[in-house]
Amino acid sequence: MKKHTLNKVVVALLASYSLVGIAPVNAQEEQVAPDTDNTEKIAVVGARGAPRSVGTSPVPVDVLSVEDIEGVAFSDLNDVLKTLVPSYDLSRQPISDGATFIRPATLRGMPTDKTLVLVNGKRRHRSALVQIGGSGTQGPDLATIPSAALGSVEVLRDGAAAQYGSDAIAGVINFQLKENTEGGTFSAEYGQFFEGDGDSITIGGNKGFALGEEGFLSVSLEYNDSESTSRGEQYCESWFCVDPSLEGFNPDAGYAQNVTPEFLAAAQEMGRRVHGADVVQPWGQPNSEAIRVFVNAGYDISSSMSWYAFTNYTSSEGDGSFFYRYPFNSVMQDIRLQDGSIWNPLEIYPGGFTPRFTGEIEDYSFATGLKGTTEGDLTYDLSARYGYNEIAYTLANTINPSLGDASGTEFNPGTLSNEEMQIQADFLYDISDYTLAFGLSYLDETYDIAEGQLESYIDGPYAKADPWGFCSENAPTTAGLAVIANGSTLDCANPDDAVYQVMAVGSNGFPGYSPEFSESYTRDSYAVYADISGDITDDLFAQAAIRFEDYSDFGSEVVYKLAGFYQATESTGIRASVGTGFRAPTPGQQGTTNVSTRLPNGTPVAVGLFPAAGPVAQALGADALDPETSTNFTFGVTSALGDLNITLDYYLILLEDRVNAVSTRNVSADPTAGAAYDNFLALQAAGVVGAESIGGVNYFQNAFDTKTSGIDFVVTYGMDSDYGDTMFTGSLNYNKTEFDSDPSAFLNAENQFDFENGTPTMRGVFSAKHSYGDIQGLVRVSYYGDYENVESSAADSDIQKFDPEFFVDIEGTYFFTDTLSLAVGVRNLFDNYPDPSELGGDSCCGRIYRSDSVVDWQGGYYYTKLVAKF
Structure with missing residues (x-):
């Protein structure tokens, strides 16, 4: 894998908490000893004004400390959150275009574009990737944030659009950066899976500096290099089998007589050369390498004014594989070249090919502002931020079939980028026992699809039958007679002659972005909000918020929220909230275009995703996208009984006009194919190049309404004894999403079933951390409930039920000194895997486990980690 050098680092002085809880600039040096106390954690998000404890917050909030984050053996923050927050789910999709590198996640059953991500209380910019399936999620890439930079993470599990803006339908995740003026940390971690692959090394560090006597500069850097894994088996299906000795080999298949030892040797050599394994199509995590830098700074200009800023730069690269193109499939067909000879890819x-897909991601941002208090006790926060994310694709080990023998084998399909600029002003004013918060913001967004390399999208001569005019009315033309005279076997009267073969257009696996679908999508918006909160009585805290947002492409909307906390007894509190939300489809969701090759039943099919408001989708009956709206309800109970803390929260999210990709509309150039042929004619009329080679089309729509309900249960207990200190933590989430309108006009029966049943409804995380002298031990158990998947219909015979699964993590740490420790641990100690997939579509092509499952299928992993604090 290509090794990166950091050729650009955006370094600027930066830092800060937002007005959503202003903290002193001169933060304390972080604690170096193991943290096992039972101090109640403080939440910044959830209620404006003075921060509140988790137990008295009017809405449920998880606060993850540095120790919590360091106790998880992952470098990707997505995996850290998945491990620690049960309502946060994440899947790995090894063959899914850009989702191979930026994985889709959910919070409370909602896609990540329904969760607002903040850094130091400021909105984090989105990634350039729009997930091509499901909801078309376009959210921030959390993997760009190094864990070494974090002081804490707050996960607000409640709708908060009226407080923080669009996207906060499911909740808010706020990453608070370190603010140390001195000292720092250095860590080095190495790990490997039980299978002997997926070697990973992570080196990270943080160093704090004082800016004079009144400021700080905290610099964090992280480097990670993770190798790929393979959890599949050799490709052996009824339509083609790489190894005739395998059980799935079909000697009666039409290809069997052509599977010579030379063919098999060539296929296996391709696997070793491209993937480093005998299998021609691996299933697992991709190779990845990343370097991440975050800088956070602040300075007290005076006793009443502070300056802050923070910036980041991330450069990463990953590469994975697409489906194996076996010999004799529709891509590997005979064509007649210009001299009349036969040629085949x-x-x-000679052994077929598996396209190799690479994504290079560049991400940087800068935010700065002034905050302080006027003589009239008005607190202000004036800020500006800029964020940019770019993904540049490369496709290798493939061809553009329509170019025939003139095709290259490596292509640059194009570049996607997302750019944001925001100016914001926030104010706080105390009125007696109440805090009035108000503010306004302006946001400008641009999503750009840059044209790919010409050869990656061009329709070459073999995109149509008889490109050289050899035949006319089943008889040779003058040109045809000439090549016959030179020895060609051309037979115009034979409809199966190679002269009539039509080949697919574009770099196979991921055709490039053509000029017709390469453009920029821009919009701007502004918002005004007001929020009042305070203690109505000694026992009752209440909060009310209202927000007005106006989008240049979707008009305006007003949303609100009411929340409260009542201290019923000395140890028990009751909290509740109700609110509305509004999420405008992003420019990326409105404009993204993608044509990718999929292999249902082993047959390569090009499936195109087109903008809902564009001519292609409109020709197929699509409507332009509208905003999503939501109503959220929560009700919870909190209890503090000595060292035992308990929270129990019920939630209900009603989401209307939910954006989702429609089930693929079949396309066929066969006049007898009915609706599929009508779709083909519509594509032709819309000017789609290579419509003959497209087998399916989909697009995003406001497809249906949903109802998501669930329960979060969190309990913590701290225990001190002569044998050390122990902290027990248990978190359990039940979540169920159902249709609240008829989706049948947009989703087929299989997609409807999997939408409601395809993920576990129950998730739990239970841990115990014990410290005794210089030794600290951690045991964590993760639980996934059962779930179901269907093959093609809702018939019982097509449904597979997946059993519950437990994963056990253990870690032991020895502290040589207060500042030097060594940890050794195992993730998934018992090497557990989910049930193998028994359904044809999910188990084909060498796949053993359902590859998009949120239940991890990589197996056990062991690691060691050295940490030095100074």
């Missing part, structure tokens, strides 16, 4: 790839 097997001359380039």
Whole structure:
């Protein structure tokens, strides 16, 4: 894998908490001893004004400390959150275009574009990737944030659009950066899976500096290099089998007589050369490498004014594989060249080929502002931020079939980028026992699709039958007679002659972005909000918020929220909230275009995703996208009984006009194919190049309404004894999403079933951390409930039920000194895997486990980690 050097680092002085809880600039040096006390954690998000304890917050909030984050053996923050927050789910999709590198996640059953991500209380910019399936999620890439930079993470599990803005339908995740003026940390971690692959090394560090006597500069850096894994088996299906000795080999298949030892040797050599394994199509995590830098700074200009800023730069690269193109499939067909001879892509790839997909991600941002208090006790926070994320794709080990023998084998399909600029002003004013918060913001967004390399999208001569005019009315033309005279076997009267073969257009696996679908999508918006909160009585805290937002492409909307906390007894509190939300589809969701090759039943099919408001989708009956709206309800109980703390929260999210990709509309150039042929004619009329080679089309729509309900249960207990200190933590989430309108016009029966049943409704995380002298031990158990998947219909015979699964993590740490420790641990100690997939579509092509499952299928992993604090 290509090794990165950091050729650009955006370094600027930066820092800060937002007005959502202003903290002193001169933060204390972080604690170096193991943390096992039972101090109640303080939440910044959830209620404006003075921060509140988790137990008295009017809405449920998880606060993850540095120790919590360091106790998880992952470098990707997505995996850290998945491990620690049960209502946060994450899947790995090894063959899913850009989702191979930026994985889709959910909070409370909602996609990540329904969760607002903040850094130091400021909105984090989105990634350039729009997930091409499901909801078309376009959210921030959490993997760009190094864990070494974090002081804490707050996860607000409640709708908060009226407080923080669009996207906060499911909740808010706020990453608070370190503010140390001195000292720092250094860590080095190495790990490997039980299978002997997926070697990973992570080196990270943080160093704090004083800016004079009144400021701080905290610099964090992280480097990670993770190798790929393979959890599949050799490709052996009824339509083609790489190894005839395998059980799935079909000697009666049409290809069998052509599977010579030379073919098999060439296929296995391709696997070793491209993937480093005998299998021609691996299933697992991709290779990845990243370097991440975050800088956070602040300075007290005076006793009443502070300056802050923070910036980041991330450069990462990953590469994975697409489906194996076996010999004799529709891509590997005979064509007639200009001299009348026969040519087949097997001359380039004698054992077939597996396209190799690479994504290079560049991400940087800068935010700065002034905050302080006027003589009239008005607190202000004036800020500006800029964020940019770019993904540049490369496709190798493939061809553009329509170019025939003139095709190259490596292509640059294009570049996606997302750019945001925001100016914001926030104010706080105390009125007796109440805090009035108000503010306004302006946001400008641009999503850009940059044209790919010409050869990656061009329709070459073989995109149509008889490109050289050899035949006319089943008889040879003058040109045809000439090549016959030179020895060609051309037979115009034979409809199966290679002269009539039509080949797919574009770099196979991921055709490039053509000029017709390469453009920029821009919009701007502004918002005004007001929020009042305070203690109505000694026992009752209440909060009310209202927000007005106006989008240049979707008009305006007003949303609100009411929340409260009542201290019923000395140890028990009751909290509740109700609120509305509004989420405008992003410019990326409105404009993204993608044509990718999929292999249902082993047959390569090009499936195109087109903008809902564009001519292609409109020709197929699509409507332009509208905003999503939501109503959220929560009700909870909190209890503090000595060292035992308990919270129990019920939630209900009603989401209307939910954006989702429609089930693929079949396309066929066969006049007898009915609706599929009508779709083909519509594509032709819309000017789609290579419509003959497209087998399916989909697009995003406001497809249906949903109802998501669930329960969060969190309990913590701290225990001190002569044998050490122990902290027990248990978190349990039940979540169920159902349709609240008829989706049948947009989703087929299989997609409807999997939408409601395809993920576990129950998730739990239970841990115990014990410290005794210089030794600290951690045991964590993660639980996933059962779930179901269907093959093609809702018939019982097509449904597979997946059993519950437990994963056990253990870690032991020895502290040589107060500042030097060594940890050794195992993730998934018992090497557990989810049930193998028994359904044809989810188990084909060498796949053993359902590859998009939120239940991890990589197996056990062991690691060691050295940490030095100074």
